[in-house]
Amino acid sequence: MIDDLGTIDWAAVWIDVAEQLAAHRSAGLKHLLTEDTVRMSTVLALQRAGVEPGQLAIEVSDPVLRGGKLDLVATGSATRAVIELKYPRGSRVGASPDTMIRGELLRDFLRVALTPATDRWVVAVLEPELRRYLARLSAPQWKSEVGDQIILAREELESLPKTARDAIGPLAWALPVQARCVVATPVGVDLALFAYQVQAPADGTVPGPLTTIDTAIRTPRPLPDVARSPRNGTARSEILDAIHALTSRSGSPEVAVQQVVDEMRRSGSRYAESTVRTMLTSHMCAQVQGSNIGSYDDVDRVDRGTYRLRQPGT
Structure with a gap:
């Protein structure tokens, strides 16, 4: 039994976890691996490091999380390690999957920072895309x-797209949160495991929920000439307006299709979601060509469901 969890070689633990996952994949079990597999691999790695099973607990509630549960907690006589694990597998069906996953990943850092502990870890197993x-x-x-x-x-988190902010949730977070990448190691051919040690909030930090930045007071940036529509009120012009609003708010030049749909709903657009999706992903995308497709070349597709406004001359 280890009383002082701070004496554990945590980097070795996370490398052990990665090696276990890689062995499962090599054995043909790739399609069966889940976040629960990552957690059990962590339990076994901690046992090999000297932590007794009785020191470990899963799905642990903590009052500061208001009903939320931690993936794994290890307890010593005067020490406590809290661990959040993530293994997002492939795309999801529904609203802006990558944006949502981003919010969930960031939330894990905020959760462990908020929770009383002597060691705080966020471990993510991520696919290349x-x-x-x-x-x-x-x-x-x-x-x-x-x-x-x-x-x-706080300011950066509050400027995230709504999908990501919603995934983070309404708790009173202690910000800023700082974390250091301790391990970055491959898991077989394409996966990789990243382990981050999260610092405790600074003394005197006053927790508070994220608030939504009022974008109405922002000075809009001019759209590139190639992206402007002479036909105000068309689906194309409203989509361009939505993309401009999203990129101004997030600071990222890229948007997900569902973000555009949500933004147009918020602004009271009369166009159906199917119309918006077809217009953006087909008619406005420079990479889509065809005899029955009117191509405006307004956006470039940069990844699955992700687009960027084209710049003049591209």
């Missing part, structure tokens, strides 16, 4: 090299 998506984004910037620091500031 999601890693590329996260790497393209800023405010807050996702870091994935050993030694990198992630800083989650």
Whole structure:
């Protein structure tokens, strides 16, 4: 039994977890791996590090999370380690899946920072497509090299797309939150495991919920000439307006289709979701061509369900 969890070689624990997952994949079990597999692998790795089963608990409620539960908690005589695990598998059906996953990942950092503990960890097993998506984004910037620091500031979180903010939730978060990447290691051919040690909030930090930034007071940036529509009120012009509003608010040049749909609903657009999706992903996309498709070349498709306004001359 380990009384002081701070003496554990945590980096070795996370490498052990990655090796277990890689072995499962090599054995033909890739399609059966889930977040629960990651958790059990963590339990076994901690046992090998000297932690007794009686020191471990899963789905642990904590009053500060108001009904929320932590994935895994290890307890020593005077120490406590809280661990949140993520293994998002492929795309989801529904609203802006990558944006939602981004919010859920960020929420894990906020949850462990808020929870009383001596050691706080967020461990994410990520597929390459999601890693590329996260790497393209800023405010807050996702870091994935050993030694990198992630800083989650209130203003940046409040400027996230609504889908991500909703995934983070309404709790009173202690911000800013800082975390350091301790392990970044492959899991077989395409997956990778990232382990982040999260710092406790600074003394005197006053928790508070995220608020929505009022974009009505922002000065809009002019759209590129190629993206302007001479036909105000058309589906195309409203889509362009929605993209402009989203990119101004998030600071990212890229938008998901569902974000555009949500933004147009919020602004009271009369166009059906199917019309918006067809217009954006077919008629306005430079990469889609065809005899029955009117192409305006307004946007480029940069990833699954993700688009960017074209710049003049492209």
